[in-house]
Structure formats: structure tokens, C-alpha cells
Amino acid sequence: MEHFSATAGHVLFLNWRDTRNPEGGGSEVYVERIAAELVARGLRVTLFCAAHRQGLPDEVNEDGIRLVRRGGRHTVYLWAAFYYLAGALGVGPLSRRRGGRPDVLVDVCNGLPFMTPLWARRPIVKLIHHIHREQWHVVLPAWAARFGWWVESSFAIFVYRHCRHITVSDATRQELIQLGVPAEQISVVHNGTPPLPPTDAERAASPLLVTLNRLVPHKRVEVALQAVATLADELPQLRLVVAGQGWWEGQLREVANNLGITDRVEFRGFVPEEEKAALLASSWVALTPSLKEGWGLTIVEAGSAGTPTVAFRSAGGVGEAVLDGQTGLLADDVDDYVAKVRTLLHNHELRQQLGDAAREHAATFTWPAAGSRFAALLESAESPRQTRSRGAPSYLLP
Template identity: 30%
Template sequence: MRVLIDSRWDADTGIGKLYREVMARMPGYVSPRFVQSRMGLGNLLTPLMLAREIGRHDADVFYSPSFMPPLYSRMPVVFTIHDLMHLFYYTKWHRLYYQQVIARLAANADQIITVSQFSKGQLVELLGIDERLITVVYNGVDDCYRTDTDSVTYQSDAPYFLYVGNRRKNKNLPAMLTAFARAAIPREFLFFLTGDSDGETAELAGQLGIGNRVRFLGHVAEEGLPALYRGAHATLFVSLMEGFGLPVIESMAAGTPVLTSTAGPLPEVAGGAALCVSPHDIDAIADGMERLVADSEGYQRLKEAGIKRSAKFTWADTAARTWEVITDKRRK
């Protein structure tokens, strides 16, 4: 089967990770072709460019690992919408483009893949997409994250909570920092963040009186993340909204308990194996941190439950289900 693939998403991002894992497990009967354009991923003309690329290629189906579909297509189209963050946390122009362009084009797709039941519900409710066009395929977690006796652990001079991710508004980082400052936990506990220091976050930490307890780790390559998770006392991921929430299952696989959110798909992904609190309630977030420090029995239960839960998410399953959707000729 000849599949035309939008390979521009091959990068060190969450979408790029999905793309690489799916491509690494391409079935032997698939003959790939790749979009040749180097147009930027955020270019508003991408749908037109993809339509032209489709016109130039002899393929049976088009596949993209992200949200930009072609303007028109003479072959079946399968693409992935991870979340609807653009409708809530970007500019009004992003919102209009998503509603007036992406939503209209998505309705013409043969199949849309999304990464959680929550995201599927949003696609139906907010974009009006027929639920029969949407297939949920969960993300996976690398085996390198899974805990074992030979695993390397990040060495720190003090216990730390860990946040892995960017600093966008939906990540709710100010609330987590405020809760950390408020939590009745030993002051030896530190707050580690991936990424470089930025003025806004550093200023807030200073205002909260925890500037000396917050550590910016800079860019952490993926091969360094498993040890970082394992060394943490717990991972903090109390977001306002996500499409999936990959750090939740990565941390679980590493044997590190997670404090996450009751919002969006995070309870769905956690499956009862993480401590979930309201992302809008700073006292609840602080209480969650206190419980993770003080309740040793509950901490151990979360650790064991997390390892078990994370085992249900593998990239092999993700790739197999994705290729099943791409190559399924029973679509309209």
C-alpha cells in the first residue's frame, strides 16, 4: 500500500516523538512516499501546499501525525488532532483559523485520530465533527522509562519535585509554584523544572520566597529524562488542559508517583494510579504535595499502581493501531 506521509513533523517535539515511533514500526506492506515541501509547520498555507503535494504523488492514502489537513484531496486522508488548545490558549486569530479552516477541512477527512476520549469529545462538541470519523489511539511510553534494578537515577543533593514541559498558560505552572511555596513540607525539598530560566517564572519564585529552592535544568535530552523521573520524589503535572499528558505515564513507568489534575484527559490517562486534584485550587495542590511527602503507605501504593498502569501504554500498540487506521480500506 502506498502511503503519502507529511514527514515535516519529524522533530524533537511531542508530535515528532509520535511520528518517529509510528514510522519505526511501519508494516512491511507499506510503501511510503514523503511530502517534499519544507514549508514551516505553522504556515497558514499548509492546507493548500498539502493538496498540491497530493496531486503530485501516486499514493493510496495520505497521513499526517498532526492537525493540518489538505485543502482538498483525491485520495483518502487520515490525520491526527492531539488537542484543541488553539481554541483556548492562543490568540483569537488561532481560534478563528481552527474553527473556520481546520474544522471545515477535518469534516472531509476519511478518519481522524486523536489521543484521548476527552479530546474526541471536544472534537465532537466544539468542532462539530462526526464521532464516527474519530478513532482514539493513546500515546505510548518508551521501555527506557520503565523501572528496574539496573536503572540509572539522577543524583540530587536534596529531594525534589519535578515538572517536565513547557511554560504555556495551560500548564498551570504558577499555581504549582504557589502551592509548593505554601505546602507544609520540609524546606529541603526542591522544585526542578526542565527548560531554561525565564523572567516571569524566576520572578514569581522570588516573590514567593522560594527562589533558592527552584532549579531550572535547561534542555534535557530525552535520553536524560528517565533518570530525572526516577530521581524525583514525585512528578507535578497539574495542568488546566492537555490532549493526553505524556509525562504522567512516563513518570509512572519510572516508578515515580504523580500529582496531576482532575481536568481534561488526565484522570483518564492516570486511571486511578495518580493523585488527582483540582488545578484551580492551590490549597488542594499543596495538600497533594504534603500527602506525597507524609503518607509513606499511600506513596508506595501510588508507585506500584503507576508502574502497573503505565504498562498499558506502549508505542508498539500505538503504532499498530495507527497503521490499522491508515491502511483500513473500509473507510468511506
């Protein structure tokens, strides 16, 4: 049987974006931080992703990860197969004669996976942050949403039925089991907590809320805006900073204008790490109103700054990133969400208590620990070559 060694070899990650992509988010941070930990353990790592910012070249980043960018948001899937198969045919950077042949593939599923078992014989791990059941109908027309959900919930489950699955929360693990993935094939590797740069920033003198999100519909920043509008009269100095960028920003600005709170809301756009550290340290409460998160990286980032978060109980992995009533508060609906925000803004003692516990909770998640567990799980990955006897489909090339 063909095995991968976690102390030597070449890992090929396939992900639709990288952290330098303007639409990159927490899942991209996870992939690259895990990849950096693998490099630190002596592995070679290539990350294949979509091209962006015209002219941005392939590169080896400061962590030693080789980034290859081809195709766009949708065509990256075809380009990935071409990139791999060209190497299998003996041409291109992945060819055996050039020493580029990967020993294991990590197929990152963001709704749609790369379907690697259909065209690769190397050991395969499917990395999935969360199930997109609720999100398909938010971002796509009804017919496309139905098709996307069928691919994610049925076709992909069949295609990857013999593959090791890695996810970032037990909530997603349970959803995968409900979709038919055998429990013994799913392992959880939590996010680490990204270290924030040192900052001299202190808590703001007046109520300050922050939400760190990509500005897309399923992040539901509208809920944060509604909270500000509802609490404005009782908290005249209340302000909200919306940190992040995305194509939904125009709609959010319109919502803020319709709610009459444009003077209370600052759309700050992308914030560098130093500014993020200062913003989290000065905010009273962080808001994560997302429809669904695999984990909630910004929650533990806020926690590392001693800032509690309010999120939705039904939003997947946030129930593990936020310990309800201990490191933050979880809400059941929008009215409850606003009520939870109100409670924290008015109760300094509770806010301080939750913030201190959030800092301790965030410190328990480290990238070195996550990297070690991920590397160990790669060793259990199988090649589709070994699954033929169990009824797997026929595969194309080595």
C-alpha cells in the same frame, strides 16, 4: 472506491514541528513513534514539518522516516500545500514519475490544521491531540484567539466533515463529538510509553519534585512554583527541578524570584533521555499542571519510573493517563493541587502504592499496539474524490 493498504504504500504526515525542533513536545513524539511503527510494517513514511536550526537538512532518520523541513511556524502550512501540489503537477520529490506520490495524508492539527481536504484528493486522516478551547486566550490577543477558536471549532469541522479523525484520548473524542464530528468518524489511539534508559538512580533522600514541560504559558509551571512556595516552611529541604525549555522561561524565573524560592528551584533546560530517566527515578512526585493535554506523555513516563503524578482533573486526556487515587491524584483547582502535592510528600506509603500502580499502568501502553491500530485505521481513510456525491467541495489536484 480508493483504498490504502496498511502493508504497502506511502504515508505523508504533515506536522508543524518534529522532535528535533526546540519547541517540540509530546505530540511530536507521538507522530514520530507512530511513523516508526508504520515503517517497521513496510510502509514508506515522509514527515513534512517546519524548518528550524538554520542549515539542518532534510534527512532520513534512524527509524527510516524521511523528514522534509520547509517554512516556519506559520508558513509551514502554505509550504505543505506547495510541496504536495508540486508533486501532483509532476515536479518535485512527490511526483508520480519519481515514485513519491503519497497514498494517504495524515494531517496533524495543533490548533490549526493544514486544511488538506481543500487541496488534496488522496485519502486523508485528521490527527488531533486535544481541543485548544482554553489555550487560545492564553497565548494570543483576544481578536486572534476568537479567530483561532472559530477556525478550530467551526471552519475546520466543516472542512474535515467527511474525514476519519484519530485522537489520543476519549476525552478529546468527546469534545470532538460536542463540536459536531460524527462519533463513528473518531477513533482513539493511545500513546505508547517511551522506554526509559536503565538507571542506577534511587529516590532522593529529601523531597524532590519534577515537572517535565515545554516552558510556555499553557503548561502553567507557575502552579508548580506556587506549590513549592506554599510548602517550603513545612518541608525545609523541598526542591523542584523544572526540565524543559521554551520562551516562557524568563517569566518563570521571575515568578520563582518573586516567591523567594530561587534556591529551591533548578531550571535544568532540555534533558537527554538518560538524565530524564535518572530524574524521574529520583523524584518523589511528578507535577503536570497543564491547562490542557491530549494525553500526558510525561505522566506515563514518570509512571514507568514508579513516580506518581499530580495533575488537573479538567485538563483533558490526563484523566486517562492518571487514574485518580490509583496511579496519581487529580486536583480541582490550584489550592486543591497544592493540597494533593502536600498529601503525597507527607505520605510515604501512599506515594509508594501509587507509584507501583503507575508503573503497571504505564506498561499497558505500547507503541507496537498503537502502531498496529493506527495502521488499521489508515485503511478506512477516504479520498475527497469519493465524498463529492455527499456534498463535499470541489478539490484541486490528484
